[in-house]
Amino acid sequence: MLSKKWKFWIKKPLRCSPVSNQRLNLEQWMNNIRSRTDVALIQKINETDVGSKRLRDAMLYAVTSGGKKIRPMLVHAVSDLGDPHEFVVDTVSACIELVHIYSLIHDDLPCMDNDDLRHGKATLHVKYDEATAVLVGDALHCLAFDGLSRACLKVSDSQKLSLINILTRASGSEGMVAGQVLDLGLVGRKSTASKLEKMQKLKTGALISAAANMGAVCALSLKPGEKKSISNFAQIIGRVFQVVDDILDSEANTRTLGKTAGKDLRDKKPNFVSALGLQPAKDYAKNLKKEAIKHLDVFSTRANRLIQLANFIVDRKF
């Protein structure tokens, strides 16, 4: 049986206050995106005729386990630059988040990072078992492409295929999965900043960049030059995200972080802090952020929300 809480969410239609409202402060806006994405994720599973009750429950556990929702925020902040259809942006946000969630479930497995805690809750293989964790990951992975290929998604067929193609390139063997293989290969070895840069670009950067680029596909009125600026911004914001993650792994505590802190040191994994030192890593992150924001000059004040989000990505404490 589904819990009452989930039944409530499942029956709730996707109707939230408009995110494009510029009067919301950053925190209100971020909370709004988190709620919208939570609803869209649950609705996506609700629309799916899941063939096993255990699988359905475990998928719901996975998508309701929190998370910062940085990728959906990037999709929204970028798409708001160019008159998007709100339902489309919510669906696209949910689909990229599904890929992120599946990757965390597989990364946390005992044969990989072996982590018991994620967003302050038991990881899926701890809550259920390893086999279920592998299969829930596979199911969510597939569901992302299902969501982007459906007839009910109100963008053109060519836009759907662009969204699918951006996501496959960022999340497969040209991106995230390759980054994870490189990461596992670095355990117990010394590494240079340039090797780390390549690994992080694939492991985390590719999907963060994809979020901004998918937002640009949803932003129907963006001009080609503006799309190019977003693509440049996307590439750099992807790089800075992981540098900040490494700083947090070294500085924050497990409670604030919602996942095990100091893990890289414990697991003998090189990261930007061990390669560069703490202060140089912080300076590097700040310089990258400035470089990223410079690409948004073309939008003037229209990009205020995106600039706020870039600042949050660098200054966050979790």
Added chain:
Amino acid sequence: MLSKKWKFWIKKPLRCSPVSNQRLNLEQWMNNIRSRTDVALIQKINETDVGSKRLRDAMLYAVTSGGKKIRPMLVHAVSDLGDPHEFVVDTVSACIELVHIYSLIHDDLPCMDNDDLRHGKATLHVKYDEATAVLVGDALHCLAFDGLSRACLKVSDSQKLSLINILTRASGSEGMVAGQVLDLGLVGRKSTASKLEKMQKLKTGALISAAANMGAVCALSLKPGEKKSISNFAQIIGRVFQVVDDILDSEANTRTLGKTAGKDLRDKKPNFVSALGLQPAKDYAKNLKKEAIKHLDVFSTRANRLIQLANFIVDRKF
């Protein structure tokens, strides 16, 4: 470094004798499809800018590990009923086979079926390690959707989205993944034929049916009534495939089968043979085959190859 054999394949252009040649006998035709699919699979990886050499090698190991290639055969035999573009059919065949291969890699993991042998070769987690096996599965899964969304695939955008949607529905939580969860839940329990039927329909039947339905999307000149006949045929051939697998698990030996025989009994997994008995399971398979072939009457002799393939699926010894 890639081995010489792989370098040869990678440089080889995709040019094989036409499969639509009705003068080939069944064995020649099947060998032709196997070679074409092998080439298309290797080319798909070759076209991909895989971010890690270890990942690339492991992906090549996975796609060159043999297999019957029943799904590509169904795609070809159905699409040949309606003037397909040969390059399209090869790509579509490779993409559905990628999903099948990824699912076997994950199913063979120690936390699931824990099998060391597949198609007579070491399974991926034995040859490499568990983490690599999970990630290679994820990479191949993603690559399938990448292949179907690429601009170079010469079908309309709407056909590409149909192909993607048939594949997501058959392979995710509405199909194959749900079937695997149900299958794991049956271990050590007695089951009825109707419960088994549901599980098998999802676990194996859905992807076999999808192969025939994806072939129908490639068959450009098929009429709507003919598509409906293929869809009915597809649904039944998916069911019969697993009944025959269960009979083989009980009757064949490991060498002929290329995977561990008698596994269901050893693992206390109920199957059609344990639920119905050997002879009734054989009779059931034969009746289903007749029912499936009946739906092909509308094509008269044009469906000869597809009928030969349906006979092979039921009479095969491996």
